[in-house]
Amino acid sequence: xxxxxxxxxxxxxxxxxxxxxxxxxxxxxxxxxxxxxxxxxxxxxxxxxxxxxxx
Numbered sequence: 001x002x003x004x005x006x007x008x009x010x011x012x013x014x015x016x017x018x019x020x021x022x023x024x025x026x027x028x029x030x031x032x033x034x035x036x037x038x039x040x041x042x043x044x045x046x047x048x049x050x051x052x053x054x055x
Contacts, residue, residue, distance in 0.1 A: 030037040 030039050
């Protein structure tokens with residue numbers, strides 16, 4: 001019984017770790033594509049830089 005519990009725990013940890021890594025990579029890829037992603041980030045620093053250079 002104890003070996004089965006440890007095996008189940010190892011499988012659960014491996015599955016959750018792989019899901020976490022996959023989700024992290026998907027979110028990073030989503031942020032990296034500015035026009036097609038679900039997450040929208042405004043480039044405020046670049047906008048301010050452009051405004052300061054045009055003055």
